Amino acid sequence: MNRRFGARWLLWCALLLFSGATEAAARSYPMDTMAPRSDLAELIQSVYVQVTLWDLLVLVVVIVALFLAIFWFSTRFGEPGEEPVQFHSHMGLEVAWTAGPILILVLITVPTVRAVFNTQPYHWPKEALTVRVIAHQWWWEFRYPSLGAQTANEVHIPADRMIHFELESADVIHSFWMPALGGKRDVVPGQINQITLVAKVPGEYYGQCAEFCGASHANMRFRVFVDTAEGFQRWVADQLKPPVMPASGLASEGARIYQNAPCAICHRVKGISGFSKQYEGGFRGPDLTHFAGRSTLAAGVLDNTPDNLATWIQDPQTVKPGALMPRLGLKGHELTALVAYLESLK
Amino acid sequence: MNPHEGAQALEHEHPQAPVYLAVAVVLTVLTVLEIAVFYAPFLQPVLVPLLIVLALAKFVLVAMFYMHLHYDAGVFTSLFGFPLLLALLIGASLLMLFAYLAAHLSPVIPYL
Amino acid sequence: MAAQPKEIAGQRPSYLAEGGLVGWLTTIDHKRVAVLYGLSSLFFLFVGGFEALLVRTQLAVPNNHLLSADTYNQMFTMHGTTMIFMVIMPLEIGFFANFLIPLMIGARDVAFPRINALSFWVFIFGALFMNAGWLWHALPDAGWFGYANLTERYYSPGMNIDLWDIGLLILGVSTLLSGLNFFVTIVNMRCPGMTFMRMPMFMWAMLVTTVLILLAFPALTVGLIFLFLDRFIGTHFYVAALGATPILWQHLFWIFGHPEVYIMALPAFGIISEILPVFSRKPLFGYAGMAYALVLIAFLSYGVWGHHMFSTGMGPVADATFSITSMLIAVPTGIKIFSWIATVWGGKLRMTTAMYFALAFILEFTIGGLSGVMHASPPIDLQQTDSYFIVAHFHYVLFGGMMFAILGAFFYWWPKITGRLLDEKLGRWQFWLTVIGFNGTFFPMHFLGVLGMPRRIYTYPAGMGWTFWNSFETACAYLLGVAFLIFLVNLVRSLRSEQAVGDDPWDARTLEWSVGSPPPAHNFDDIVTVRGRDAFWLMKYGSHDAPGHDSSAGARASAAHAEAGHAHVHLPAPSWYPLLFAAGLLVMGVGAMTWLRVVFLGAGLLLVSIVGMGFEYATYGQETEESRATFFRGVDSRKMGMWAFLGSECVFFACLISTYMVYKARNLGGPDAAVLDIPLTSFSTFVLLTSSLLMVLALAAIQRGDRKWSAIWLFGTAGFGLVFLGGQVYEFSKLYLVEHLAMQDNLFGQTFYTLVGTHGTHVAIGVVWLFVMAFAALKGKLQQSRSLAVEIAGLYWHFVDIVWIVIFTLVYLMRSIKEA
Structure with a gap:
């Protein structure tokens, strides 16, 4: 009875996994955080993977110990037998599981701190392209102060050139997030936050506001177009042209x-x-x-x-x-x- | 067992009027000093540390003698001291965090 | 309302025996108050669960418009607020801890039974106040974290945020008082022999939790007061105009918010540390390490709030610092997890439902803790924060951790509380449905987070790769709903069953199992003397090595216990004042949103109930002289309570003073600190210092039995306080009329008036207190034996004085220091 139930459950899980896998195969994940397309996103991912692996290791240790304990020691229930030994401390063990995590944390902290300082530079090269991002309830304004261009909700940036985003808010706190190109930064009224990155692969990327900003927070999305250098030049030139007044x-x-x-x-x-x-x-x-x-x-x-x-x-x-x-x-x-x-x- | 026995073991006799008066005199002198420091032009460069030391002295005097921390059970000192330490840490961290904000992300006047 | 002490002798009727509506409304028995808490939190559990199911239903398919954006935002806000403030905290602290603290430490009640009842009534009124939004479709809608400046009147014009702000202030009063009460109870009311290192681990957890409450809630209170002023008076604490910044709210909120996580987590740790040893028939492993780990977690929790703000741009130095402190918390948490496993290891496990939940807790909480380590690293956090990964993380902590522990606690302590067992078979169904439903709902959220789904979105487009897991999660969430319905059925069935349970159904280890199930109103017939850890186990078996299953040993122990003869136990009389106090607070809250005169009505009720309770309490204090002799740990509970309160006030004023200093430096225009009048405030300073001298003279007089001079000095103190207040009124009027500095004008104005005004309010409260006391002295009601009353008032008064010493120095004498 129990086994048949278990088998059906397994089958069900397998089916689900299968349909999940089909979905994964059939679709793209436009907001995937694990598909880095910029130097910033790559740096983040390298730390991400390291920490995840350490986490998994610890998780496996805990799971194994816990389940061994449950399966070994709960079977004795019901059997007449001696009371368990009433031990209540063991110095060696306790030192070990204090020192072990500390060691792992040191190994995690070093790349973390390095990445923290690398991703928040105080200075950036002069040739970096500055893009001003102005967040509004519930849309995005983009300006290129050095080019005189401006647009909304769809930002174009050249690949392989350092981009310096300056984030400003016109009203409440928003958060500027392009998962493929790097982590998010809050857009806080009254201060200018920065993101500095070099996009590596031309393409169209999705972005979305990530900080709850009122009724239509869910509807505050944007697109990032990473163009080739020439493509970007062309786009800028188009943007600077005045619109054609329709004649008739x-x-x-x-x-x-x-x-x-x-x-x-x-x-x-x-x-x-x-x-x-x-x-x-x-x-x-x-x-x-x-x-x-x-x-x-x-x-x-x-x-x-x-x-x-x-x-x-x-x-x-x-x-x-x-x-x-x-x-x-x-x-x-x-x-x-x-x-x-x-x-x-x- | 007398209910006050334990009390007497841990809570020493509180001081009487003469001690309080002496403390009051010292407090008054310290306050006069504070005000003097404030008005003395030549002390302006060291104003902040001087004032902090004087205020600290007053703070400690009131806590130790008027609030009897000097005489009462040590548990009260830690009951007050630990939160005080924490409050100082939180205050100091806030000041540093906002100092960074002011220095690197200079305030912008919003436009809308 | 006259305080007639009841006398209980002979039989041991259960605390539930006396019924009647009035009995419940006026009860101050910690067990009854706990039951009231339990019932209300269970109700809110289902309200919060309903909100969660609505949220999940909305997200089941892309582009769903079942709920409007507005309704959805209200639902997720209230789901979070309800589960945190009206379910998990009151269940752990108000229900279990309230019921168990006195029983576990061998006391007859908590240190301040009236304040305990008061906490409950304030809690329930605050919770209902916030939920009143259901009636107008105006529930709070800015998230449980309520980030400014979205919560400002300009962006949230409705009453939604007003309900949230005032409701949380009211709930904060309740929590703070509970914290104070339980802290003093655990420190001061332990029975003879119950040293700190012999306390059950749950008591350690609660001790640390109460310290966290005392030192974390003031920051929230300050933040909410600023928000209140912004919304009602028109100040600009969180508006990016005039140089202010909404980041201030985030700091204040998370200074509270991160300790708050541990306020919810530590009781759960304690619960697990009680359940595992009992069903493993082994003592808790690494007791000392477990206790120190709790303390370390609590201490660290104050230094990590910034990890909620990595994306706000605090700068690399702050990011790195907060990151390291946050990761450090993993060390004591690891110690706890491994010690729990070691507790189970080598034991003889009885797989009851409580044990199932406790074991599942270890695994689920570990998952939550490990994902916490991930976003303690700022680079990772920048990808994970505000995505569904975070939602997965904190549900593994709050549900997989706290809720599993609470469910385990229900199965474990329900027999003690009601005298009935919960059905194990239904429990097993509930357990497996919960585990499957919970993991099915929340584990895929990790995937959604990695796939970039942001939090708090009411709808999402198709084609993002989020559809499958969202539908799957919704299905599992309904499973979880079914599990809770089974739980409800189980609770009701158990209450209706006739089968009574023995005093000690689990062969447990701690003192609460040595009394009846349900316990008698006075808990213990005789005050127990404890000889070691696991006190009841020692009583039954004489040593930590249990001599096999000898059930008669247990019987013998409790028989001996019962025979020892009963002292006459005086229990404090029931009181209407707690209910009146809470009603006053509620009326004030309603008044804030309607008419000012209603606020004064509420304040009047508050004053009447406080004074009334004060005089009731004085009688009580005398009546229980005899029980104090047993419990006395050398200090009086009331004095300790006052000191703990003052510690809490330190954090309160630290937040106010640092805000003043930060905003003074950011002041952009208009009058600044240069307008402050030094001669006037120097005079005020001398006045306040002198009043402190008079205060100690009054104390010295009453201590040597000199009533006349004590009255004179008390009147003098209050009089000098009045002079100080007069000076402040003069100062404020001058600033307003001559310097034209209104509160709304600039950052200096709003922070100065708020800080100095708050201090002034403290002085005013002190003056009222002292006048009441002085008149009592005049009428001869303040004898030498009551000198403690004067001492406590004095502590408060001197504290107000030392706060002024700080304000005088930092605000006035350093007025010209820009970066002070």
Whole structure:
């Protein structure tokens, strides 16, 4: 009875493991913390692996000792027999299990402390590219002070060049996390935190706010595009271009709607709308100058398609509860035109 | 057994008025010294250490004599001393942590 | 409410014998208070579990919108807050420790029975206050850690955070008083022969826990007071305007928060250290090492709070330091784990449900501890923190550790508490379902953390590789829910069963098993004298080497125990004041959120109940002269309580003073410390010093029996206190009217007024106290034998004085030092 139950349980576990494995094989893990693609993430992973191995060793020791104790000594129950020996201390043993962990901790501490000092440099080379990250409830603003470019929710960085992220918050505490490129750093209002790293492999990486920041904390995602040096140059050049004003058709109608609707109060399209002199610290809503060039909208919540954009404009609160963007009440033709305009902003 | 027997073993007689008066005189003198130090221009460079020493002296006097730590059971001294030590450690750590914050992550005025 | 001591002699009715609603409302018997705690925490256990299941249901599939973002945030916040403050702490401290401390150390009750009842009523009102949010869909929603500045009025305009802030302040009062009470009880009320090194390990754990409570909660209180001022008065303690920083909250919160982890963990360690030896029939291995490990853990726990803040950018030096201290905690924890295994080793294991839970605890807690070592390393922490890895870690600690210990404790001590056994068969079902459900729910969270799933997200997209494990976890969470339903059935069935259990069903080792099940109201007929560790085992078997299974030996011991004749036991009379006190606190909390005049009503209730209790207590103190003779360890409990309270106040003022110094240096504009009036405060300083002199003169007078002069000096002390307060009122008015410095204006203003104002409040309380005392002296109610009352008031008064010595130096005399 018991054995059959055990066998069924095992089978069940195997099935689960199998389906888990299929999922693992079939899918990618865009937020995987164990797939380092930068020098910082690699350094972290090396410490991570070392500590995990020591942990596993200790765990195995505990499990073996505990289960041996249970299986050897509980079987005697019920048998008439002598009382167990009432021993209550053993100096040698106690010294051993005090000294052993201390030794392991020393072995863990050395790489840890080294990594702590290596990952938080006070100085970085002049040629490092500075990216200002400004966190808002619930989206990300990115600025390149040395290039004059800015974007939102999708940051591009060149590979093999030192990047220096400066983290600022416009409201509450957020946390800037790109698992593949390194650990997170909190974005704290009133101070500027730093992350310094060299991305090694070009590609698209996911990121997400990791510190609870209010109603839509779950909807504060972003993408990191690590470009080749040339690719990055091209991207920057595109970003610096003014947007093309649509001459006619639906899109030009949409441009008029954009300018007349409240959109322009919070969002900027360079040269067309928004404040001539930009705020010192950022905008209330993402910069839309090159909106159509992004792959997602609403901070990584939806794919950037006309349909999704229409959904978002119609009812931002359903997509992102608590978002500051109001319901504008645009319908039918107006909405289509506005979407067409925004999607023309390559 | 007399309930107060144990008490007397551990709690020595508290001092009487003359001791208290003497302590009061010393406390007054120390306070006068503190204020004098504060107003003396030539002592400004060593103001902080001097004031700390004087305040410490007053603190210890009140604790030892007015609060009878000098006379009472040692358990009270540790009951007070350990938290005090901990409080000092926490305070000192906070000051150092915020000093780092001020020095390296200079305060920014937010804009929104 | 008149204090009529009850006389108990002859028979030994159980503490549950006398029923009646009034009896329960006014009870001050530690066992009844414990039962009240137990029932309420069990209720909250199911509330918190319901919240957890809602959270898990929401996460079962990607893009789920079953709960709105808002509701989800309220649920996870309340799940954490409820489980920590209303389930684990009250179950361990309020229920088990409360019930067992006096029984284990051979005392008749805790040191301050009224304060014990008061703690419970304050606890239940605080918990209900916070849960009132259910009625308006306005439960707290910023996480149990409530990180500023999200909790500020601007970002959280609703009443949610108000409920949380005030509710936690109220709960804090309850916990602090319990801590104080149990600390004094364990230090001072042990029966003859019960030295520290003979105490059951659970008592060691509770002793250390109470010290942690006393020295950790003040930091939370300070943080919550700042938050309260920010939200209600408009100060800027945590707003990044005017140079302040929300990081201050994190420091204050975690100075409390990390010791808090051990406030929950150490009692569990103690419980396990009781269960394992009994069911292994062997003494606890490495007793001394275990005790020292507890002390070491507690001490280290104050130096590690920064490991919750590695990602905030404290700098490499702080990161490295906090990392090393955090890892060091693994050493004493390792000692405990290996000693538990060694306790089991070579024993004769009786595999009861309690033993199952205790053994499972060792493994689950080890997993939690080891993952803790991982994020003690800052680089790893930067990947793991705020991800599901952390959720896995602390559930292995809090559930796999604390909750397993609590469940084990239920199976172990339930017979003592109710006189009924819990069903072993149902227990076994519950155990296996719990183990499978628990590990199935929380172990995959490690994977999710590694796969980068952040915490506290109400929804997640498909295609992140998180779906499978989330669905799996939700299924297992429901299994866990079933396990707890079985537990509930088991509890109810056991209460309804008729089958009584003997005094010592487990052949146990500690004193609580030497009395009836359930124990009589007065616990022990005669005060026991203890000859060694495992006192009851020694009584039964005469030595640590048990002479086989001789059950008659046990019977003989308890028979001898019963025959020794009963002294007349005076028990303190029940009282309404604890309930009144708690009601006053609740009314104040409600008033803070509604109308100011209600606050004054609450304060009035508070004052009446405190004074009432004070006079009740004085009578009690006299009546039990006889029992004090037995328990007396050379010092009076009340005096020790006052000193422990003052120790706690040290941490309280340290947090206030360091905030002042930090913010003074960050002050950005407006009046600063240069406006402080040195001549005026020098005068105030002399006034306060003189009042201290008068205070000791009053004490000296009463000690030599001079009532007249004692009254005169007391009035003098209070009068000088009034003069000091007058000076402060003058100073504040001048700052406000002449310097135009309001509390909200700048960092200097808010911290100065808060620090000096808090000190002033202490002075004001002292003045009221002294006047009450002085009038008592005038009416001849303060005899020589009551000199202790004056001494205790004096301790408080002198403490206020030495705090002023510090403030006068740091705030006033060093006013021009920028980095002071």
